[in-house]
Amino acid sequence: MKEIIVKCPGTVANLVCGFDILGLALNEPSDIMEVKLLDEPKVIIHNRDAYNLPTDPERNVAGVVFLSVMEKVGGNIGFEVTIEKHIKPGSGIGSSAASAAGAAVAANHLLGNRFSSDEVVQFAMNGEKLASGVKHADNIAPCILGGISLIRSIHPLDIVSIPSPDLFVTVIHPQIEVRTSDARQILKQQVLLKDAIRQWGNIAGLVTGFMKNDLDLVGRSLEDVIIEPVRSILIPGFDEVKRKCKEAGALGGGISGSGPSVFMLSRDEPTARNVESVMKEVYTRIGIDFYTYVTTINKKGVEVVEKQV
Amino acid sequence: MKEIIVKCPGTVANLVCGFDILGLALNEPSDIMEVKLLDEPKVIIHNRDAYNLPTDPERNVAGVVFLSVMEKVGGNIGFEVTIEKHIKPGSGIGSSAASAAGAAVAANHLLGNRFSSDEVVQFAMNGEKLASGVKHADNIAPCILGGISLIRSIHPLDIVSIPSPDLFVTVIHPQIEVRTSDARQILKQQVLLKDAIRQWGNIAGLVTGFMKNDLDLVGRSLEDVIIEPVRSILIPGFDEVKRKCKEAGALGGGISGSGPSVFMLSRDEPTARNVESVMKEVYTRIGIDFYTYVTTINKKGVEVVEKQV
Numbered sequence: 239m240k241e242i243i244v245k246c247p248g249t250v251a252n253l254v255c256g257f258d259i260l261g262l263a264l265n266e267p268s269d270i271m272e273v274k275l276l277d278e279p280k281v282i283i284h285n286r287d288a289y290n291l292p293t294d295p296e297r298n299v300a301g302v303v304f305l306s307v308m309e310k311v312g313g314n315i316g317f318e319v320t321i322e323k324h325i326k327p328g329s330g331i332g333s334s335a336a337s338a339a340g341a342a343v344a345a346n347h348l349l350g351n352r353f354s355s356d357e358v359v360q361f362a363m364n365g366e367k368l369a370s371g372v373k374h375a376d377n378i379a380p381c382i383l384g385g386i387s388l389i390r391s392i393h394p395l396d397i398v399s400i401p402s403p404d405l406f407v408t409v410i411h412p413q414i415e416v417r418t419s420d421a422r423q424i425l426k427q428q429v430l431l432k433d434a435i436r437q438w439g440n441i442a443g444l445v446t447g448f449m450k451n452d453l454d455l456v457g458r459s460l461e462d463v464i465i466e467p468v469r470s471i472l473i474p475g476f477d478e479v480k481r482k483c484k485e486a487g488a489l490g491g492g493i494s495g496s497g498p499s500v501f502m503l504s505r506d507e508p509t510a511r512n513v514e515s516v517m518k519e520v521y522t523r524i525g526i527d528f529y530t531y532v533t534t535i536n537k538k539g540v541e542v543v544e545k546q547v
Numbered sequence: 548m549k550e551i552i553v554k555c556p557g558t559v560a561n562l563v564c565g566f567d568i569l570g571l572a573l574n575e576p577s578d579i580m581e582v583k584l585l586d587e588p589k590v591i592i593h594n595r596d597a598y599n600l601p602t603d604p605e606r607n608v609a610g611v612v613f614l615s616v617m618e619k620v621g622g623n624i625g626f627e628v629t630i631e632k633h634i635k636p637g638s639g640i641g642s643s644a645a646s647a648a649g650a651a652v653a654a655n656h657l658l659g660n661r662f663s664s665d666e667v668v669q670f671a672m673n674g675e676k677l678a679s680g681v682k683h684a685d686n687i688a689p690c691i692l693g694g695i696s697l698i699r700s701i702h703p704l705d706i707v708s709i710p711s712p713d714l715f716v717t718v719i720h721p722q723i724e725v726r727t728s729d730a731r732q733i734l735k736q737q738v739l740l741k742d743a744i745r746q747w748g749n750i751a752g753l754v755t756g757f758m759k760n761d762l763d764l765v766g767r768s769l770e771d772v773i774i775e776p777v778r779s780i781l782i783p784g785f786d787e788v789k790r791k792c793k794e795a796g797a798l799g800g801g802i803s804g805s806g807p808s809v810f811m812l813s814r815d816e817p818t819a820r821n822v823e824s825v826m827k828e829v830y831t832r833i834g835i836d837f838y839t840y841v842t843t844i845n846k847k848g849v850e851v852v853e854k855q856v
Contacts, residue, residue, distance in 0.1 A: 259748040390752035391745070396767060398755055427740055434743040434773070436700070439568040441747045442754045443699035446707055449758045458705060464743070 240348050241274040243543050246340035247536045248325045249332035250407070250501050251376035253386075254492040255440035257465045260400075261332075261376035262386045263536035264407055267324040269336045271300065273344035276316035279308060284320040289327055299334045299365040300341035306364040307345040317345060326529070329411045330495035335377030338365025343382060343540040356395055358382060370418045377495065384539030386448060402535050403451045406510035408488070410479070410517040411499040413527040416472050421496035424468055433463045453489060453505055460490025460503070473497050479520045486512040507532070549657050550583040554852050555649035556845045557634045558641035559716070559810050560685035562695075563801040564749035566774045569709075570641075570685035571695045572845035573716055576633040578645045580609065582653035585625035588617055595631040608643045608674040612650035615673045616658070626654060635838070638720045639804040644686030647674025652691060652849040665704055667691060679727045686804065693848030695757060711844050712760045715819035717797070719788070719826040720808040722836040725781050730805035733777055742772045762798060762814055769799025769812070782806050788829045795821045816841070 246269045253260035276282070281295035281304045295301030304317040319341065325333040342362035346353045353361070362378045379387035379397045390396040443459030446452070470476040470493060483502045484490060487509040491502035500517070504510040510532045521528045555578045562569035585591075590604035590613045604610030613626040628650065634642040651671035655662045662670070671687045688696035688706045699705040752768030755761070779785040779802060792811045793799060796818040800811035809826070813819040819841045830837045 256747070256751070258744045259751060388748070388751050388755060390748045390764075390768060396752070398752060398764060400751075400755060425740060428737040429740050429743055431734060431736055431738050431773070434738055434746065435567045437743065438565070438747045438750045439697070439699045442565070442568060442697050442709075442750050443705070443707060445751045445754050446697060446709060446758065449755070455699075455707060459699060464740070 241272065242344055242347055244271050244273065244340045244344045245269070245541045245543050246271060246336035247381055247384075247539065249335055249377040249380045250409070250494045251332060252465065252493065252495055253444070254460045254462045254466070254490065255437050255444060257462065258374065258376060259389050260386065260444070261380040262402065262407075263380040263384045263539055264331065264409070264531070264533050265536040266531045266533040267331075269325055269340060270322040271337070271340040271344060272320040273341070273348065274318040275348040276318055277314050278316050279314055280316040281305060281308075282318040286320050286322040289323050291321070291323070291327065297368070299337040299369050302368045303338050303341035303361050303365040304345060306361050307342070307349070311349065315349075319344075326411065328415060330416065330493070330497045330499040331409060331411070332377035332381060332495065334369030335362070335366055335381050338362040338369070339378050339381035339540050341365065343542070347542055355382065356397065359397060360395065372422070380539070382539050384537045385535060388445070400445055400448050402448055402537065403453065403456070405489075405535055406504045406507055407501055407533050407535065408483075408504065408510045408513040408517065409494060409499050409501045409531040409533070410514070410521065411529045412473065412475070412521055414474070414498050416497040418496045421469055421472060424472070425465065426468065429464050436463050456503070457489035460492070462492055466492050469493055469497060473500065474526060475520050475524050476500065479517055482516045482520065483513045486516045488513045550581065551653055551656055552852050553580050553582065553649045553653045554578070554850045555580060555645035556690055556848065558644055558686040558690045559718070559803045560641060561774065561802065561804055562753070563769045563771045563775070563799065564746050564753060566771065567683065567685060568698050569695065569753070570689040571711065572689040572693050572848055573640065573718070573840070573842050574845040575840045575842040576640070578634055578649060579631040580646070580649040580653060581629040582650070582657065583627040584657040585627055586623055587625050588623055589625040590614060590617075591627040593629040595629050598632055598636055600630070600632070600636065606677070608646040608678050609650035611677045612647050612670050612674040613654060615670050616651070616654040620658065624658075628653075635720065637724060639725065639802070639806045639808040640718060640720070641686035641690055641804065643678030644671070644675055644690050647671040647678070648687050648690035648849050650674065652851070656851055664691065665706065668706060669704065681731070689848070691848050693846045694844060697754070709754055709757050711757055711846065712762065712765075714798075714844055715813045715816055716810055716842050716844065717792075717813065717819045717822040717826065718803060718808050718810045718840040718842070719823070719830065720838045721782070721784070721830055723783070723807050725806040727805045730778055730781060733781070734774065735777065738773050745772050765812070766798035769801070771801055775801050778802055778806060782809065783835060784829050784833045785809060788826055791825045791829060792822045795825045797822045
């Protein structure tokens, strides 16, 4: 019986001006999943954490992914998984994507890597759909591939890896709930053309800055005139945190995914640590509990860390 | 008395999905301007072409640029210019931008290159404002700098050069009039968020494709779901030309500037020539006169080609 352990990184999607199209992978936090290939068509899920996620495969993000792989492959195969979550569900740093991506990568590995990376992303997207109601890939793709991913298009799927500079990422997860569906609902269906133009100037600047390793340009381009002004009202203290983090030297940042986590990019670790202090200070004063992470961009994506045959 | 000759390239602005933010310079056609520095505060304009453009400095694109330089510098300086236009006014390939950029670069050169390239762009934008009523830079910047320019922002001015692959460009200028102001007026002030997202995915893909020299990605990203569907109705035969050019091997393309010229990018010269044949065939059948150009991306921008001191 084949068994592997996969390490699945947290991710930041909706990268400021890159709403729905740009995401990056983090070195911290990450989930651990132990996955066995079974010789009968069933999915068994164990949780080794305190989050009480459903163990019914049809209601579990990883479960749905395994089922979709089984449907594709057919025959007498199944999966048993033990999930150890460190990425808190609802944090906005890709908790469900980590489970979905981990399941897809693990299943593919156990089946002899028979699927292309696009196919693995497609399997994982089935899990994301269960979690958020929408098939999106801006957490899934960086989680699987590492680094910064551009999802140029979902139909047809077109994922492009963007060479990423060695940036530090500070994340604060204030302990409030922002439901992805709510965060989507408050967005306006229409936007001003002039705002859209400003946004696509920033997107082009951000991608160019990443690829040229021009961090001043990255900083200037980290501006979202469309989504952030609407969604940030769901996150107490957002404007203050952002302003103070930039004063503390952050290149810029914004809402991670649909929140409530907020992330900031910095050139170096001391700055990223200063940014963390500023974030903690604001939320301590406001009186909202939080977790923080100071980490770097994960360039590997989901890792298979141990095998037993 | 100092005198120089400058060669000012035509440009393609509104580069498909890069409306208002991306432009590229062409090796053909280009204007020639002979410019002398005078020791009295006046601007003298001669035309050496058949376009009968105004020679009153306040009503001439180059004149306005010279006047703005003189206002900045002060003292007893002026300019005498002879303009030989090869970029037909109203063609949509940056005729006014060439005059404006040529005047700004020439003036700066004659004054000992005392201004930064951003300042030179700013001077030239005064000329563009006279021509189109709007201060935009997506023709000016590539005309001055060469290659592909991103105008991330106009206020403040933020111009970024995008490394450009060696692409061939086919341009057809159908002899119809599309006024820039009309082309602007028919645009909707509001766009669907989902279209804007698709557009910024394409922008990011296009820039990444240029920088990675991934021409398949460039081709997939050359899609404009916002401006082209509206503006293309002003250009007879547009949809047919575009479809047939892509069938003939073009990576893609669209309306140049606000039209009526249509441009297509190709990997190599034979393809670019096939694309030209296809364009000619369609407009011959429709019965609209045209000019065509098969050229490459100009990587130098405005050139000072001869000096006499």
